[in-house]
Structures are given as C-alpha cells and as structure tokens.
Amino acid sequence: MVALSNSSEDACLVINAGSSSLKFCVFQSGNKGGGSAAEIEPVVTGQISGIGTAPRFEAKDAARHKIADHSWAAGENPGRPELLHHLLDWIGDTLKGATLVAAGHRVVHGGTRFSAPVRVTPAVLDQLEELIPLAPLHEPHNIAAMRALAQVYPSLPQVACFDTAFHQTQPWQSQTFAIPRELTAEGIRRYGFHGLSYEYIAHRLPQVAPELADAHVVVCHLGSGASLCAMRGGHSVDTTMGFTALDGVPMGTRPGAIDPGVLIYLMREKGYGADELEKLLYHKSGMLGVSGVSNDMRDLESSDLPAAAEAVELFCHNVAKQVAALAGSMGGLDAVVFTAGVGENSTLVRARVAEKLSWLGVSIDPAANRAKATRISAQESRVPVFIIPTDEERMIARHTLGVIAAAQLDRAA
Ligand code: ADP
Numbered sequence: 001m002v003a004l005s006n007s008s009e010d011a012c013l014v015i016n017a018g019s020s021s022l023k024f025c026v027f028q029s030g031n032k033g034g035g036s037a038a039e040i041e042p043v044v045t046g047q048i049s050g051i052g053t054a055p056r057f058e059a060k061d062a063a064r065h066k067i068a069d070h071s072w073a074a075g076e077n078p079g080r081p082e083l084l085h086h087l088l089d090w091i092g093d094t095l096k097g098a099t100l101v102a103a104g105h106r107v108v109h110g111g112t113r114f115s116a117p118v119r120v121t122p123a124v125l126d127q128l129e130e131l132i133p134l135a136p137l138h139e140p141h142n143i144a145a146m147r148a149l150a151q152v153y154p155s156l157p158q159v160a161c162f163d164t165a166f167h168q169t170q171p172w173q174s175q176t177f178a179i180p181r182e183l184t185a186e187g188i189r190r191y192g193f194h195g196l197s198y199e200y201i202a203h204r205l206p207q208v209a210p211e212l213a214d215a216h217v218v219v220c221h222l223g224s225g226a227s228l229c230a231m232r233g234g235h236s237v238d239t240t241m242g243f244t245a246l247d248g249v250p251m252g253t254r255p256g257a258i259d260p261g262v263l264i265y266l267m268r269e270k271g272y273g274a275d276e277l278e279k280l281l282y283h284k285s286g287m288l289g290v291s292g293v294s295n296d297m298r299d300l301e302s303s304d305l306p307a308a309a310e311a312v313e314l315f316c317h318n319v320a321k322q323v324a325a326l327a328g329s330m331g332g333l334d335a336v337v338f339t340a341g342v343g344e345n346s347t348l349v350r351a352r353v354a355e356k357l358s359w360l361g362v363s364i365d366p367a368a369n370r371a372k373a374t375r376i377s378a379q380e381s382r383v384p385v386f387i388i389p390t391d392e393e394r395m396i397a398r399h400t401l402g403v404i405a406a407a408q409l410d411r412a413a
Contacts, residue, residue: 009028009029009097009098009099010028010029010098010099010101010401011026011027011028011029011043011091011095011098011099011100011101012026012027012028012029012040012100012101012102012103012104012397012400012401013025013026013091013100013102013103013104014026014027014103014104014105014106014393014396014397014400015103015104015105015106015145015149016105016106016392016393016396017105017106017141017142017144017145018138018141019051019137019141020049020050020051020052020053021047021048021049021050021051022047022048022051022080022083022084022087022145023045023046023047024045024046024047024048024087025042025044025045025046025393025397026042026043026044026045026091026095026098027040027041027042027043027393027394027397028040028041028043028095028098029401040394040397040398040401041062042062042393042394043061043062043095044059044060044061044062044067044091044094044095045059045060045393046058046059046060046068048083048086048087051080051083052077053077054071054072054074054077055071055072055077055078055083056069056070056071056072057069057070057071057083057086057087057090058070059090059094067094068090068094070086079148080144080145080148081148081151081152083148084145084148084149084152084153085152088100088152088153100156101157101401101404102156102157102158102159102400102401102403102404103149103156103157103158103159103400104117104158104159104160104161104396104397104399104400105120105142105145105146105158105159105160105161105396106142106161106163106196106392106396107128107139107142107160107161107162107163108135108138108139108142108162108163108164108193108245109131109134109135109138109139109162109163109164109191110131110160110162110163110164110165111130111131111134111164111187111191112187112189113127114127114160114162114164114165115165115168116165117159117160117161117162117165117399117400117402117403118159118160118403119157119158119159119403119407120146120150120157120158120159120160124160125143125146125147128142128143128160129143134187134191134243134244135244135245137282138245142160146158146160157404157407159399159400159403159404161196161395161396161399161400162195162196163193163194163195163196164191164192164193164195165195166192166195166196166198166199166202166236167191167192167195167198167229167236167239168236169235169236169237170190170192170236170237170238170239171237174190174237174238174239174329175189175190175191176189176190177189177190177242177243188243189243190239190241190242190243190247191241191242191243192227192229192236192239192241192242193225193227193239193241193245194221194225194227194229194239194241194340195236196392196395196396197221197339197340197390197392197395198219198221198229198231198236198239199395200390200391200392200394200395201219201231201337201339201388201390202231202234202235203234204388205217205234205335205337205386205388206234208374208375208386208388209335209375209384209386212334212335212384213233213234214232214233215232215233215334215335216230216231216232216327216330216331216332216333216334216335217230217231217232217334217335217336217337218230218231218323218326218327218333218335218336218337219231219336219337219339220319220323220336220337220338220339220343220353221339221340221343221390222249222319222338222339222340222341222342222343222346222349223340223341223342223343224251224252224253224295224296224341225245225251225252225254226248226249226250226251226256226315226319226340226342227239227240227241227245227248227249228240228248228249228319228322228323228326229326230326230327230329230330231330232330237329237330238326238329238330239326240256240257240322240326246281246282248322249315249318249319249322250285250286250287250290250311250314250315250318251286251287252286252287252288252295252296253282253283253284253285253286253287253288253289253295254281254282254285254286255281255285255286255289256286256318258281263277266280287300287311287312287315290307290310290311290314291303291305291307291308291310291311292305292307293305293307293308294308297312297315297341297342297346297349300312301346301348312348312349312352313352315349316349316352316353316356317356319349319353320352320353320356320357323336323353323357323360324357324360327360333360333383334383334384335383335384335385335386336354336357336362336383336384336385336386337385337386337387337388338350338353338385338386338387338388339387339388339389339390340390343387344372344387344389344390345372347369347370347372350364350369350376350385350387351364351366351369354369354385357383360382360383361381361382361383362377362381362382362383362385363377363378363380363381363382364376364377364378364381364385365377365378365379372387373387374386374387374388
C-alpha cells in the first residue's frame with residue numbers, strides 16, 4: 001500500500017477506466033496539501049489491459065522509458081480490486097515517500113446533475129448508476145473502477161471529473177433536440193463530450209495567444225473518437241457530439257451524424273435489433289467501415305487503396321463542414337485549434353481541412369504544418385490556426401487536487 005506517512009511529496013492518481021483496460025497516470029506536486037495545481041507533473045503513466053481475460057500491467061516513467069511490465073500466469077485472472085491493489089502497491093514501491101492524496105477519475109457522463117467535478121461518495125455512485133443508460137459502453141466501467149478503489153483503499157478521497165461538464169454553459173438551443181418537450185425533460189438532449197480536453201485547451205490557448213482570450217474559437221478534437229467544440233471566451237457554446245458520443249463527424253469506428261431514417265430502415269427492412277445497431281454504430285462504421293481496412297488514420301494515409309483515401313476525404317470533408325457550422329452557430333470564427341491523436345499528428349488531415357476552409361479566410365503554412373508548429377497558419381490567414389496538444393489527465397489531476405483543497409479549506413473554516 002502507498003506510504004501515507006513520512007512522505008515528502010503529494011501524488012494524485014488519475015484513472016481512465018474502459019471496458020477491458022484501465023489507463024493511469026500519477027501526477028506529483030512539490031507542495032504538500034495539494035493546493036498548487038499549477039506545479040503538478042506526470043511522473044508515471046501506464047495501463048492495465050486485458051481486464052477479464054489476460055490482464056497485463058505496464059508503466060513508463062516521465063521520460064517514457066518502460067519501468068514495469070507484468071502479466072499474470074494463465075489460470076490466474078485477478079479482478080478489478082486485485083488489479084487496483086497491485087497498482088497501489090506498485091506506486092508505493094516505485095514512488096517512495098510519496099503521499100497519494102487523491103484519485104481522480106474520468107467519467108464520461110455527468111447528466112444534468114453534475115456540472116463540475118465532485119467528490120465520490122456512495123450517494124454519488126448511486127446517482128451515476130442512473131446515468132448508465134446514457135453511456136452504456138463507458139459509464140459502467142468508470143463506476144466499477146471507483147467502487148473497486150473504494151473497496152481496496154476506503155480512506156483515499158476520489159473525485160469524478162465529467163466529460164460532459166464543460167458543455168453545461170451552452171445555450172438552450174445548442175442543448176436541445178427538436179422533439180416533444182416531455183422527452184427533453186426526461187434528459188433526451190444534447191450533452192456533448194471530450195469536455196476535459198476542451199477545458200484544457202480553453203486554459204492553454206490564452207497562454208499561447210493572449211489576444212484570443214475572448215475569441216470565437218473552434219477546437220477540433222480529432223482522435224479515434226472525434227468531436228468539435230465552438231468556444232466563446234473559453235466557454236463551450238456548441239459541440240458536435242450530442243446525447244451520446246455517436247453524433248457529429250465520422251470517427252475511427254463510428255459514423256458520426258447519420259440520418260435516423262437509416263436506422264428505422266435497417267430495423268424494418270433488414271431486421272436489425274438494438275444490439276446489431278449498437279455494433280454497427282460503435283464498432284463497424286467510420287474510417288473502418290468506409291475503408292474496409294483500418295480505423296487508424298496512419299494506416300489509411302499510408303495505404304494505396306482508393307477506399308482508404310476516400311475514408312480520409314470523407315473525414316476531412318465532415319470536419320471542415322462542422323467547423324463552418326459551429327462558426328455559424330456562434331456567429332464568428334477567430335481561430336481554429338487542432339488537437340488529439342489525429343489533430344496533433346496528421347499533417348495531411350490539417351492541410352485538407354484548412355484547404356476546404358479557405359473561403360472562410362483559413363490558410364496554413366505548409367512548412368509550419370509539417371513541423372507541427374504551435375501556430376501553423378500562413379501570415380496572410382484571416383483566421384489563425386494552432387496545434388495544441390491536449391492533456392485530459394492533467395485537467396483531471398488539477399480538478400481532483402482542487403476539490404480536495406477546497407474540502408480542506410471548508411474544514412479549516
Ligand atoms: P483516443 O480517442 O483513443 O484517446 P487519440 O487521441 O490518442 O485517441 O488518437 C488516436 C488516433 O490518432 C489513432 O487511432 C490514429 O488514427 C491517430 N494518429 C496517431 N498518430 C498519428 C499520426 N502520426 N498520423 C496520423 N494519425 C495519427
């Protein structure tokens with residue numbers, strides 16, 4: 001177990017739990033009490049994969065060198081509590097003298113109730129259970145990790161940080177589907193996701209370009225899941241994902257927006273049930289479905305197959321279309337930001353999207369784009385364009401330490 005005394009530095013564990021994997025990151029701060037979130041830095045990152053089948057524990061240090069790689073013997077199949085126990089023991093052995101002050105979790109859905117990070121309690125966990133139908137593929141695993149950690153280490157404060165929370169500032173018209181009001185009242189509305197990523201960018205952009213603090217900005221979070229967010233003065237005013245993480249632009253294996261009539265057609269004419277639709281929409285569509293070869297942009301870019309090139313083109317077309325749609329939604333466009341796996345790394349995708357937005361005054365400098373500079377727009381571009389690497393884990397650690405520090409202040413008052 002992690003040393004709780006004789007420790008010199010506070011550490012915050014960040015957990016991103018999926019169906020069969022659990023990614024983690026430990027941030028450490030030089031300040032006892034966890035008050036200064038600005039000074040935290042990641043000291044180890046890693047993941048437990050193969051949960052439920054063949055678990056494997058891997059970790060890297062801050063220089064990205066592998067410092068742990070452990071698989072369990074065939075026949076052994078430790079569950080989440082045992083795996084978290086292993087993680088906590090390993091952190092205790094590896095970060096000698098560290099005090100683990102809290103764990104922060106990425107939680108996909110906060111519904112209408114949670115508009116800010118919250119300390120995890122049994123009541124909060126019960127309220128999160130009620131949100132499972134809104135995010136059936138993610139929420140149960142987030143909750144399972146929080147319950148398992150509470151079982152293994154009951155005295156460790158845990159904080160839930162929501163992917164939906166950042167979008168709670170959106171105006172009514174951005175959050176509402178044109179459906180009967182009683183359905184909206186039940187919670188069938190647009191929530192939006194990737195909020196922790198957008199929140200990080202909202203903090204980072206004014207450091208990179210102070211003149212844009214109040215600007216109309218479209219942030220393109222393009223990873224294996226992809227969405228775009230319209231931000232005014234650092235607040236979300238619209239986004240492409242909606243009730244679930246299926247809406248918006250095409251993704252690795254999800255189609256993005258699709259005429260709902262297609263789903264009725266598939267049900268009526270081809271006998272699709274909910275499970276088949278879910279498989280089609282979450283796992284078989286997007287870049288994978290269109291290309292027939294891969295969901296990974298790197299594979300598509302290096303492939304000679306026409307279908308791979310078509311998939312990339314369809315992706316860029318829809319991203320550019322949504323940049324324009326969001327500019328229209330917020331009534332202006334002062335900057336575009338690319339982030340996440342594809343947005344940060346794909347020179348081709350950024351170039352194609354910018355080309356399609358040239359009518360809006362977007363123009364990028366090819367050399368700056370290839371070099372992955374922070375500002376990649378050409379001198380004459382009316383709209384500056386940036387690459388800003390996202391850091392959702394840091395955002396979770398900041399929130400977590402902030403919630404803990406606020407609770408300490410409350411107790412002291
Ligand atoms: P996730 O949504 O899983 O967090 P990421 O933001 O890490 O995803 O993005 C992962 C995706 O980024 C990969 O599936 C791959 O398509 C894309 N990617 C990573 N590196 C590159 C690269 N050099 N060129 C093009 N695409 C890349």
